[in-house]
Amino acid sequence: MKRPNHILLCTLAIALPLLLTSCIGPCGVDLPWSGSGKGTQKIILTTAQYAPAETVYRAALPGGQMPEATTSFVYRLSFGNSTDPLPADFMARFSDLTATVMTGTNGLVFTPGRVYQPAPGKDYTVQPGRKYEAASDRDVVEITFSWISFKDDRAKARLYYTSGSENIAEIINIAKQHGEWTVTGMNEEMRTNF
Secondary structure, rough: HHHHHHHHHHHHHHHHHHHHHOOOOOOOOOOOOOOOOOOOOOOOOOOHHHHHHHHHHHHHHHOOOOOOOOOEEEEEEOOOOOOOOOOHHHHHHHOOOOOOOOOOOOOEEOOOOOEEOOOOOOOOOOOOOOEOOOOOOOEEEEEEEEEEEEEEEEEEEEEEEEEOOEEEEEEEEEEEEEEEHHHHEEEEEEEEEE
């Protein structure tokens, strides 16, 4: 009975992050500026949302609040349920960072992960896939901003930080103070290591 348990756990470790990231907002509920939770409508980042969105993304980039973020990675930003590139004028806001920040998938290589048994009678092993930038051979971290909810000068957003070995879901609280959006708190919702 040991093998089926390992297969089940490995399958869950791979499938759970994909299942969780397929939800927009609280799984199918339409939220302000999030479009349809069923994936029928493309989510668009508007210029009015640039400042709060930048604050949320910067929380997960080097120099922000996530200790996992280092300048050795390439960071790919995405918004909502789309892999389409973010607007160039929005991406220009990150030109001051020492880390490479990009959007879209051009120049990236994705290799699939696998579950295998190294030898008969041995436990199954999970080998995660790899996402890397072809030009530099540096690993890619995907930062997906999935939803945000506003109330007056405060907002709450969900962000996924996905590297080659872990998937982290964070709820990020931001507030507009003295005309600037700032992070007021972060709560880790989920962490999956694979």
